Amino acid sequence: MAEWLHDAQYSLVIFTLFTQASVGAFWVLLVSDFLKRKAPDAIQDAFTRIGTAILIPLTAIGLTFSTTHLGRPQYAWRALRHIDSSWLSREIWGFSLFFGLVALYTYLWWKRIGDAELRRHVGVMTGLVGILAVLSQIMVYQIPGRPTWNHPSSFLLFGASGLILGPLAVAAVYSFAWGRLIDLKSGEETVRLSHRRLGLTLLSGAAIYGVGLLWRLNFLAAGAAAALDPKVAGKAAVGSATVKTAIAIGQQVMEQHAALLWLQVGLGVGVPALLAALLWYLHRRGAGLKLCNALIAAGLGMVALGELAGRALYYMTGRPWF
Amino acid sequence: MEKCIGCKCCEAACKDFYRMPPEIRWRKVRSFEVGEFPTALRVHLSLACNHCVDPACMKGCPVQAYTKRDKDGLVIHDPTACIGCQYCTWTCPYGVPQFDPEQGVVSKCNGCYQRIDEGLMPRCVESCLTGALTFGKVDEHAVRQRQVVTEAPGFPDPSITKASTRFAWPLKGPQPDHQVLVAPEKEGE
Numbered sequence: 001m002a003e004w005l006h007d008a009q010y011s012l013v014i015f016t017l018f019t020q021a022s023v024g025a026f027w028v029l030l031v032s033d034f035l036k037r038k039a040p041d042a043i044q045d046a047f048t049r050i051g052t053a054i055l056i057p058l059t060a061i062g063l064t065f066s067t068t069h070l071g072r073p074q075y076a077w078r079a080l081r082h083i084d085s086s087w088l089s090r091e092i093w094g095f096s097l098f099f100g101l102v103a104l105y106t107y108l109w110w111k112r113i114g115d116a117e118l119r120r121h122v123g124v125m126t127g128l129v130g131i132l133a134v135l136s137q138i139m140v141y142q143i144p145g146r147p148t149w150n151h152p153s154s155f156l157l158f159g160a161s162g163l164i165l166g167p168l169a170v171a172a173v174y175s176f177a178w179g180r181l182i183d184l185k186s187g188e189e190t191v192r193l194s195h196r197r198l199g200l201t202l203l204s205g206a207a208i209y210g211v212g213l214l215w216r217l218n219f220l221a222a223g224a225a226a227a228l229d230p231k232v233a234g235k236a237a238v239g240s241a242t243v244k245t246a247i248a249i250g251q252q253v254m255e256q257h258a259a260l261l262w263l264q265v266g267l268g269v270g271v272p273a274l275l276a277a278l279l280w281y282l283h284r285r286g287a288g289l290k291l292c293n294a295l296i297a298a299g300l301g302m303v304a305l306g307e308l309a310g311r312a313l314y315y316m317t318g319r320p321w322f
Numbered sequence: 323m324e325k326c327i328g329c330k331c332c333e334a335a336c337k338d339f340y341r342m343p344p345e346i347r348w349r350k351v352r353s354f355e356v357g358e359f360p361t362a363l364r365v366h367l368s369l370a371c372n373h374c375v376d377p378a379c380m381k382g383c384p385v386q387a388y389t390k391r392d393k394d395g396l397v398i399h400d401p402t403a404c405i406g407c408q409y410c411t412w413t414c415p416y417g418v419p420q421f422d423p424e425q426g427v428v429s430k431c432n433g434c435y436q437r438i439d440e441g442l443m444p445r446c447v448e449s450c451l452t453g454a455l456t457f458g459k460v461d462e463h464a465v466r467q468r469q470v471v472t473e474a475p476g477f478p479d480p481s482i483t484k485a486s487t488r489f490a491w492p493l494k495g496p497q498p499d500h501q502v503l504v505a506p507e508k509e510g511e
Contacts, residue, residue, distance in 0.1 A: 071406015
């Protein structure tokens with residue numbers, strides 16, 4: 001395997017992004033389900049039902065990639081053993097449970113669509129488990145052993161990835177279904193409404209992601225500046241000052257891979273914000289939905305690329321410091 | 323740090339005794355520069371597992387491959403339980419656990435616990451030419467050495483996991499400005 005792929009922990013990049021996207025997508029579908037609770041809407045239900053089709057593949061791909069970095073993947077199940085003190089164990093519990101509940105939720109949509117109350121109960125439970133799983137996933141990186149990750153900005157970055165990727169993935173499925181699986185005319189209003197909501201979600205996600213990224217960049221730059229102060233540079237740090245050495249190493253990695261950072265900023269933050277603005281503008285001008293759908297598909301591709309670059313960079317900055 | 327000459331005999335003895343693959347070194351000797359000219363000093367640190375009071379490797383391990391012995395505090399890794407997730411290589415600030423791609427598991431210094439149980443010293447201590455390495459109870463170390471500290475140049479913040487390793491700073495050159503424990507004089511000295 002190429003060394004840079006190993007450094008970038010490609011399997012964990014895919015695992016974290018796919019599972020976060022899955023939780024984000026699930027919440028979009030659950031909210032859609034609840035918004036129509038009082039006034040049932042068969043068209044919206046049809047879209048939501050089709051949307052649930054991506055939940056199992058997204059989570060399954062994520063979980064599969066969680067095992068590919070293991071030295072002995074055949075014993076991956078053992079990771080469930082240490083839930084009392086290991087966040088990694090809690091993370092695996094969380095996403096395994098989430099996967100099971102997602103499968104049940106999807107089954108209820110496809111095979112027992114009339115049982116809406118049960119579905120919503122399962123949905124709420126699934127959504128909460130999904131959030132707990134993502135929180136556990138973030139806690140895995142809140143470790144003093146890797147000071148470049150041990151920062152609250154990780155919460156914003158991981159959370160925002162789900163908030164951006166999940167809704168975009170659902171919107172792409174809606175775009176695909178409209179005209180193919182659901183009648184063009186009857187589905188138009190639902191798709192337009194979903195685009196307005198998507199725009200707001202993307203703006204929120206891009207804002208959170210941007211704040212998280214700025215916070216992290218500032219944290220790395222400040223730590224590196226302290227470590228490279230001419231008074232101490234070149235000498236071995238002692239005690240708590242050694243943490244700054246770790247941050248300086250992370251900052252150097254960031255500078256070496258500046259192209260990934262630009263991709264993260266441009267495609268991970270810029271594109272969702274731009275897409276939200278374009279959707280708002282095009283709908284205001286009454287533009288055709290096909291153009292909007294094409295933009296969503298292109299946006300999903302670009303955002304996914306930006307997220308992959310950003311997450312790879314995140315892992316690369318977590319170098320050993322001793 | 324006064325006695326270590328950086329010969330890496332301890333590293334070689336450990337590797338030889340446990341027949342480790344070339345890329346795995348449970349004990350590593352690192353060299354650092356401290357102080358300012360004209361009192362600058364080059365020091366060597368021979369380090370393996372610190373057998374921490376609060377071992378981050380053990381807390382984070384999802385498969386409970388780590389145990390800490392009650393009788394002497396040694397942190398032992400069980401390779402048969404390990405699944406090779408490498409999380410301990412992240413959680414340990416000192417870079418102690420190392421992944422062996424050939425075996426698919428992590429391994430680390432177990433403090434030669436089998437030798438300790440037989441009343442022997444760890445191989446690294448036994449092989450040290452200058453007597454720079456000692457092994458024993460932490461509080462006894464503080465009594466034996468004039469200046470025993472928990473911090474050393476380049477050594478990651480020991481307060482993170484309450485590392486059990488103690489360092490005796492060189493008597494000459496720059497001295498640590500805190501955490502210096504001066505042992506009480508023994509009777510008759």
